[in-house]
Every structure is written in structure tokens, then in C-alpha cells.
Amino acid sequence: MKFITCGSVDDGKSTLIGRLLVDTKAVLQDHLAGVQRQGETDLALLTDGLSAEREQGITIDVAYRYFNTEDRKFIIGDAPGHEQYTRNMVTAASSADAAVVLVDATKLDWKNAALELLPQTRRHSLLCHLLRVPSIVFAINKLDAVEDSALAFAHISAALNSFAAAAEIPVKAIVPISALKGWNVVEAGHSENPDWCKYTGPTLLQILEQLPSTPAEVEQPFAFPVQWVEKFSSSSDTSQGRRVFWGRVATGKVEVGQEIRILPSGQTATVAQVLDHARNPKNVLAGNSAGITLDREVDVSRGDWLLAPGKFEANREISATIAWMDDEPLVAGRVYWALHGHRWVKAKVKRIVHKLDINTLAEEDASELPPNAIGHIELALQEGIATLPYIQSRSLGALVLVDTASHKTSGAVLVR
Numbered sequence: 170m171k172f173i174t175c176g177s178v179d180d181g182k183s184t185l186i187g188r189l190l191v192d193t194k195a196v197l198q199d200h201l202a203g204v205q206r207q208g209e210t211d212l213a214l215l216t217d218g219l220s221a222e223r224e225q226g227i228t229i230d231v232a233y234r235y236f237n238t239e240d241r242k243f244i245i246g247d248a249p250g251h252e253q254y255t256r257n258m259v260t261a262a263s264s265a266d267a268a269v270v271l272v273d274a275t276k277l278d279w280k281n282a283a284l285e286l287l288p289q290t291r292r293h294s295l296l297c298h299l300l301r302v303p304s305i306v307f308a309i310n311k312l313d314a315v316e317d318s319a320l321a322f323a324h325i326s327a328a329l330n331s332f333a334a335a336a337e338i339p340v341k342a343i344v345p346i347s348a349l350k351g352w353n354v355v356e357a358g359h360s361e362n363p364d365w366c367k368y369t370g371p372t373l374l375q376i377l378e379q380l381p382s383t384p385a386e387v388e389q390p391f392a393f394p395v396q397w398v399e400k401f402s403s404s405s406d407t408s409q410g411r412r413v414f415w416g417r418v419a420t421g422k423v424e425v426g427q428e429i430r431i432l433p434s435g436q437t438a439t440v441a442q443v444l445d446h447a448r449n450p451k452n453v454l455a456g457n458s459a460g461i462t463l464d465r466e467v468d469v470s471r472g473d474w475l476l477a478p479g480k481f482e483a484n485r486e487i488s489a490t491i492a493w494m495d496d497e498p499l500v501a502g503r504v505y506w507a508l509h510g511h512r513w514v515k516a517k518v519k520r521i522v523h524k525l526d527i528n529t530l531a532e533e534d535a536s537e538l539p540p541n542a543i544g545h546i547e548l549a550l551q552e553g554i555a556t557l558p559y560i561q562s563r564s565l566g567a568l569v570l571v572d573t574a575s576h577k578t579s580g581a582v583l584v585r
Contacts, residue, residue, distance in 0.1 A: 173246040176271035177289035185348035192355035195236035256494035267304035279321035313347040385456035390480035391421030394510030419564035424452040430478040438463040472512035483553025495579040499538040515551035559583035
């Protein structure tokens with residue numbers, strides 16, 4: 170299970186991960202001793218590894234940590250909360266099975282039943298939903314620091330449910346926690362107050378242990394982005410002297426005798442042999458690495474796609490949702506590099522259809538998209554690429570826009 174923590178600045182994301190690592194005994198004693206500050210253990214320092222992060226007390230880049238319980242192995246991504254680092258959060262969310270969105274009870278008007286959520290809580294929840302993170306869990310943190318934890322939990326839960334319903338975000342759970350004290354993270358409740366928050370549900374870790382992992386896209390037609398071309402000598406037993414095309418199967422499965430079409434050349438061939446990651450002859454399913462040998466010599470290079478014939482069209486016009494990451498606003502008419510699989514093509518922004526208001530969830534007319542905005546655009550590509558809507562396939566429905574001059578990652582594109 171790969172999950173991320175996200176939410177607004179200083180909501181306690183790094184502290185929560187530190188608590189999970191400590192309480193599941195995934196931290197060595199010398200490492201724990203190294204994060205002591207004035208006699209207290211600063212759990213956030215277990216993930217904030219960059220010197221700039223330690224100096225400023227903020228999370229800048231995504232830090233991955235590993236731990237396991239008796240039931241499951243976990244990979245955690247600690248995503249930054251600051252708006253200017255939204256691009257880092259998008260990177261972490263794009264491959265996550267679940268997201269824990271933290272909400273700091275002390276920053277909200279928790280006594281008010283009609284309280285407003287913080288903009289970053291809304292933005293990160295929307296981004297996780299757009300990026301098809303399968304399971305979203307809200308964790309209401311710092312409930313040890315409010316006078317009436319039960320009232321705060323009730324009001325904040327109602328606000329989160331209302332927002333999720335309006336945004337059509339399916340929520341797996343809402344759980345009260347104190348990452349600093351360790352209440353309801355790994356161990357249930359609050360030892361001194363069993364009635365804490367009037368919550369009787371599972372702990373955060375128990376919820377994470379029960380969430381489903383993301384299934385591989387086996388039901389979709391076969392698609393395979395070529396990452397590396399390997400040339401064997403004619404004496405090699407594994408390839409019959411032909412080139413082996415290596416990569417990870419994006420969708421479907423590959424087996425010997427299967428017909429394939431090569432994009433962009435349009436040539437067809439038959440699969441002569443399939444090797445798994447250990448070079449053993451074996452049929453390979455989506456999500457796994459494979460080496461493919463064809464029955465005849467055809468021109469295939471890194472960046473080409475091997476596809477099930479008749480199942481995909483090469484699209485040069487794309488309508489897409491975009492999470493804009495560049496410091497410069499996105500305007501119509503600009504040309505970028507678009508990366509799809511391992512294939513680079515030039516892409517021109519034909520039109521900005523609308524911008525999403527993260528507070529009202531309304532679609533507004535816009536002539537440009539500012540940094541960290543979410544919008545709907547139309548792209549014109551120099552060459553056709555094989556895509557599926559992102560809602561059907563995370564692999565075939567995702568592109569990255571890169572600035573042609575600075576080579577900065579400018580936008581995450583999700584095909585509509």
C-alpha cells in the first residue's frame with residue numbers, strides 16, 4: 170500500500186508519519202536520538218531531511234518512508250503543504266493508492282457548525298480526486314489542543330462531508346487523531362479519556378490496513394511504452410538474435426503469438442517471445458516489466474508504443490484537465506514538450522476552456538491559468554498519440570508538459 174499525507178501548511182503531516190514510524194517500531198534508536206530538540210522528540214524531523222526543511226521548519230520535497238505491520242507493507246509519501254510546492258504533491262499523488270488529508274482543528278472556527286475549510290485542504294483533496302487516488306481519508310488532527318474535542322470533531326466532519334459531496338469525492342473515512350500525542354493513530358483512542366471525541370471507529374492505521382491497493386489495468390487493451398532497446402548477438406538463446414524491447418506493460422497483457430501495432434510507424438508484427446524482469450519466458454500482465462521480441466525486424470525506438478491493433482486511435486487533438494505547476498501563467502498559443510510514456514511530442518495550447526474555483530468548485534471563464542491553478546484546456550499535438558481518458562487509465566491518460574526553454578515541468582495533464 171502506497172499512500173501520501175497531504176493538506177495545508179503545518180497541519181502535522183510530517184509529525185503524523187513520524188508517529189506511525191515510531192509506534193510501529195520502524196525507527197532505530199540512534200535515528201530517534203538524532204531528532205531530539207531540547208529534550209523533546211521532534212517527530213517531523215524523521216521525514217524532513219533537507220537542510221532547508223530543517224532551517225525553515227517546513228516540508229519542501231516529497232520524502233518516502235517505509236514501514237510494515239503484521240498485515241501489510243507500507244510506502245508513505247510526505248507531501249508538502251505550501252501552495253508553491255503543489256507540483257511536488259501532484260508528483261506523489263500520481264502513483265498513490267490512498268491519500269490521508271490532514272485537517273488542523275486549531276486553525277478552524279470549530280465552534281461554528283458552518284465553518285470554512287482551508288483552501289489547501291480543498292485544493293489537495295480535489296487534486297487527489299482528479300489524479301484518481303482510489304481511497305481518500307480525512308484525518309482531523311490536533312484535537313488534543315481544543316477545549317471540546319467532540320464538538321470540534323462533529324463540526325469539522327460535517328464540513329468535510331459537505332465539501333466532499335459537492336465535489337463528488339468519495340471519502341473512505343473521517344478519523345480524529347492527535348499525531349503529537351499518538352491518540353488514535355496506531356493505538357486506539359485516548360488512554361485517560363475512553364470517550365475522546367465520542368469516536369468508536371478504527372484507528373488510522375487499522376483503516377490503512379483495510380484499504381484496497383490499486384489494481385493493475387489488466388482489463389484494458391494491451392499497450393506498452395518502449396523504454397529501452399537491447400540488441401543481442403545471434404548466438405543468444407533468449408532472443409534468437411533479435412532486438413528485445415524493454416519497458417513496463419501499461420495496460421492489458423502480453424503473450425506469445427499476439428498481434429501488435431507500432432505507434433507512430435503503424436507497422437504490425439507478432440510477438441515471438443516475452444521475457445519477465447528476470448529474463449524468464451513468461452506472459453506478463455499490466456504493471457510489470459517485460460522484454461518483448463517480435464517475429465520480424467521492424468523499426469522500433471525508445472518512446473514508441475506497442476499496441477493492440479484496432480483498439481487505439483492516434484489523437485492529435487486532446488481535451489484535458491491540467492494542474493498548472495509553472496511559475497509563469499499558462500496562456501493559449503504557447504508550445505511545450507509533452508511527455509506521454511517515454512515519447513516526446515510538441516504540444517500547442519489551443520484554448521483555455523475554464524479555470525476551476527477551488528472554493529466554490531465553479532468553472533470560470535479564464536484567459537490564463539496562474540501557478541497552482543486547475544483548469545480545462547485543449548491541446549494540439551505535432552504527432553498523434555494513443556490515449557484513453559484518465560478516468561479509464563492512469564497510464565494512457567496522463568501527460569506531462571515541459572517548458573521548451575527552461576526544461577521545467579510545467580503541468581500535469583489528465584485526458585478527459
